[in-house]
Amino acid sequence: MLPYIRQISACFMIALCSIGYAKDTHTNFKVDEITSFNGIPWGMAQLDDTNLLVTIKQGALYRVNTVTGKQTPISGLPNIANAGQGGLLDIALSPDFDETSWVYFTYSHPMADGATTALARAKLQGSALVDWQDVFITDAGSDTGKHFGSRIAFDNDGHVFISIGDRGERANAQDLTNHAGKILRLNLDGSVPKDNPFVRRGNVRAEIWSYGHRNPQGLYYDQHTQRLWSNEHGPRGGDEINLIRVGANYGWPIVSYGKEYWGPFQVGEGTSKEGIDEPKKVFTPSIAPGSLLVYRGQLFNGWDGDFLSTALALRHLNNVKLVNGNVSESRHLEDLDERMRDVIELSDGALAISTDSGRILRILPASS
Numbered sequence: 001m002l003p004y005i006r007q008i009s010a011c012f013m014i015a016l017c018s019i020g021y022a023k024d025t026h027t028n029f030k031v032d033e034i035t036s037f038n039g040i041p042w043g044m045a046q047l048d049d050t051n052l053l054v055t056i057k058q059g060a061l062y063r064v065n066t067v068t069g070k071q072t073p074i075s076g077l078p079n080i081a082n083a084g085q086g087g088l089l090d091i092a093l094s095p096d097f098d099e100t101s102w103v104y105f106t107y108s109h110p111m112a113d114g115a116t117t118a119l120a121r122a123k124l125q126g127s128a129l130v131d132w133q134d135v136f137i138t139d140a141g142s143d144t145g146k147h148f149g150s151r152i153a154f155d156n157d158g159h160v161f162i163s164i165g166d167r168g169e170r171a172n173a174q175d176l177t178n179h180a181g182k183i184l185r186l187n188l189d190g191s192v193p194k195d196n197p198f199v200r201r202g203n204v205r206a207e208i209w210s211y212g213h214r215n216p217q218g219l220y221y222d223q224h225t226q227r228l229w230s231n232e233h234g235p236r237g238g239d240e241i242n243l244i245r246v247g248a249n250y251g252w253p254i255v256s257y258g259k260e261y262w263g264p265f266q267v268g269e270g271t272s273k274e275g276i277d278e279p280k281k282v283f284t285p286s287i288a289p290g291s292l293l294v295y296r297g298q299l300f301n302g303w304d305g306d307f308l309s310t311a312l313a314l315r316h317l318n319n320v321k322l323v324n325g326n327v328s329e330s331r332h333l334e335d336l337d338e339r340m341r342d343v344i345e346l347s348d349g350a351l352a353i354s355t356d357s358g359r360i361l362r363i364l365p366a367s368s
Helices: 170-174
Strands: 004-010 031-038 039-050 053-055 059-067 071-073 088-093 104-109 116-127 128-137 152-154 158-165 182-187 207-211 216-222 226-234 240-242 281-283 289-294 307-311 316-323 325-332 340-345 351-355 357-367
Touching: 031 152, 039 340, 039 351, 039 357, 053 088, 088 128, 088 152, 104 152, 116 158, 128 182, 128 307, 152 216, 158 216, 158 226, 216 316, 281 316, 316 340, 316 357
Parallel strands: 039 088, 216 289, 289 340
Antiparallel strands: 004 031, 031 357, 039 053, 053 059, 059 071, 088 104, 104 116, 116 128, 152 158, 158 182, 182 207, 216 226, 226 240, 240 281, 289 307, 307 316, 316 325, 340 351, 351 357
């Protein structure tokens, strides 16, 4: 335990929806507050054993020392549209970061009539970003300030995936002539991979990898299984974890497990339909998932291969096990009462969680 870090004590459903789940009432975690910001730390990436890079939604970037909590501002960001759910969003180190120093970002790119989600990269040199490049500016512009997505994942085979929300316009998710409500697959330089599913399909956007998404704010490529996963916000109920397949349709808004905000009415035609991929897990009521990872560390006993998601509305760390078609769920750290935004696995197997109150927390088992 580090003397200058505050210690906080914080102390499975077999079905698709979250009708029942296990609360963690007996296992104690060790929760260290590393640092806190006056702003929302939206995305995190581990730079080395003692440093994180942290994006602040309002339009700032910091290097954080995980031992001392020191915050060092990083210069070189472009103009960012901080409006509604938009701002400086996710951050990820390129798979070849050690050789190239490329750091990737998603952010709300200003437009004359609003903003759109963009993928960018820049090289990190000391405390500055240099050679900023807007790698890909999506055709998902809107003045609504809603549903930008957006997370980043790499497959370590020369591709980067980004998730884009429907921008608050439901029809976008089924319209293949725009990028909204989609997961995109690009080469690292922003060009289109030749084996993308909709290449050479008329006016269909060739960057699309999957579609029919509402607002996927979690995206994770599991290197162990070589599978891409996402979680996304439903409307009133119907948050989902999805296994992302090439060219697949995930149904929004044709099918949904959620209800309309204005009344007790189902969104869409039902919960399933032929030709539409079904979610692997549905959360009703909504937890409002902020990010997603597949845990592969050794610190948390029995968690290998589990899905960990932050929950914004229901304020907890969510754990889902998928084993031979069975789904079980447990919820942790509810007593912190924090809107949890991002979760990443650190190199030693610990977790780092960011909260909308501005905190960066390090999570360890109590026995560590």
